[in-house]
Amino acid sequence: MGRSPCCSEEGLNRGTWMAEEDEILARYVRVHGEGNWRSLPKRAGLKRCGKSCRLRWLNYLRPNIKRGNISEQEEDLIVRLHKLLGNRWSLIAGRLPGRTDNEIKNYWNTTLWKKLQGRPLRAPKQRKPLAEASSQLQASADPYERQLQPPSGDLQTPTSPLLSHTPKESTVGLGLAKFGDVPQVGAGDGSSSCHWQVESVSDEALCDRAALMDWLVDEGRGHEILGDFQFMASFLDLEEWM
DNA sequence: AAGTGCTCCAACCGCGTGCAG
DNA sequence: ACTGCACGCGGTTGGAGCACT
Numbered sequence: 066m067g068r069s070p071c072c073s074e075e076g077l078n079r080g081t082w083m084a085e086e087d088e089i090l091a092r093y094v095r096v097h098g099e100g101n102w103r104s105l106p107k108r109a110g111l112k113r114c115g116k117s118c119r120l121r122w123l124n125y126l127r128p129n130i131k132r133g134n135i136s137e138q139e140e141d142l143i144v145r146l147h148k149l150l151g152n153r154w155s156l157i158a159g160r161l162p163g164r165t166d167n168e169i170k171n172y173w174n175t176t177l178w179k180k181l182q183g184r185p186l187r188a189p190k191q192r193k194p195l196a197e198a199s200s201q202l203q204a205s206a207d208p209y210e211r212q213l214q215p216p217s218g219d220l221q222t223p224t225s226p227l228l229s230h231t232p233k234e235s236t237v238g239l240g241l242a243k244f245g246d247v248p249q250v251g252a253g254d255g256s257s258s259c260h261w262q263v264e265s266v267s268d269e270a271l272c273d274r275a276a277l278m279d280w281l282v283d284e285g286r287g288h289e290i291l292g293d294f295q296f297m298a299s300f301l302d303l304e305e306w307m
Numbered sequence: 308a309a310g311t312g313c314t315c316c317a318a319c320c321g322c323g324t325g326c327a328g
Numbered sequence: 329a330c331t332g333c334a335c336g337c338g339g340t341t342g343g344a345g346c347a348c349t
Contacts, residue, residue, distance in 0.1 A: 080318070081343090103334060119335075120318065155337060170338070171316050311349080319341070327333085 078112045082121055086111060090118055091126045124165045131163025135172055143169060144177065 078086070093109035099122065101108075102115035111118060124130075135143070139161055146157045154166035154173075161169065 082317085101334085115334085116320090117318075123336095124317075152338065166337075167317075174339095175315055309349105312347085314346075315344090317342095317344105320339085321337105322339105323335105323337080325333105325335085328331090 076112060077106075077114055079117075082113075082125075086113065087121070087126060090121060094122055094126070120167075124167045129163050130165065135164075135176075139164070140172075140177065143173065144181070147173065147177075 082090075089109055089111055090113075093105065093111075097105075097108075102119040105111070105115055105118050106113050109118075113121075142160060143157060146160055150156050152170075154170045158164050158166040158169050
């Protein structure tokens with residue numbers, strides 16, 4: 066509905082974040098937690114709009130953000146998830162701990178897309194060290210402050226029933242959770258119809274959803290399903306139906 | 308060394324959705 | 329039912345830095 070004007074206020078900083086701004090934001094969120102982004106800048110004393118603060122926190126200052134080049138394993142997962150989910154970067158990022166949707170989107174648009182099209186790639190640019198602010202944060206002993214990690218390739222194990230926790234994805238997750246057992250794809254007649262069994266929504270079912278996602282992403286089966294987007298369509302229909 | 312073009316990625320923008328009143 | 333706010337998402341942009349000439 067009504068879109069609130071954002072970043073229209075005069076006198077707000079734009080563009081690259083300064084070290085001091087990072088520090089103020091990180092300290093504020095550490096103390097007060099995430100949320101209330103709109104009022105955050107005023108309360109924290111930042112000359113930024115809430116949106117900008119939220120983005121900076123989520124994409125850069127949040128603890129456990131994984132910096133560094135995307136590993137082969139991560140890349141492979143991105144490709145397969147993209148086949149499955151399309152440009153739903155936040156969902157894809159939900160399967161790659163420490164990676165942000167923005168990062169994955171950028172990686173896709175710059176590197177993977179070209180790779181898949183067989184276009185030559187320039188040698189991967191070494192990420193420059195974080196901005197000064199971040200290196201200051203990095204040096205801190207505060208456990209809340211960002212932890213820089215090399216790409217570990219240690220992908221998320223499906224302990225969480227949902228891919229992420231935003232309301233939108235929760236809805237998708239819930240929708241899928243209504244369907245219990247892993248679907249059987251490919252009825253043998255060449256079609257890729259799916260056979261679902263409707264179950265009531267329960268915690269158990271929600272957990273099955275994680276298993277389902279793993280099953281989808283799993284080597285071989287992923288391709289089997291993804292060769293035909295009928296399966297994905299089921300997801301979307303389901304989403305609307307919810 | 309200087310100029311130019313290209314790449315990458317942080318940040319911005321606009322829109323959709325959920326929710327409270 | 330309607331309105332407005334807050335937030336999240338995906339697409340796009342702009343500039344810093346690199347490669348190439």
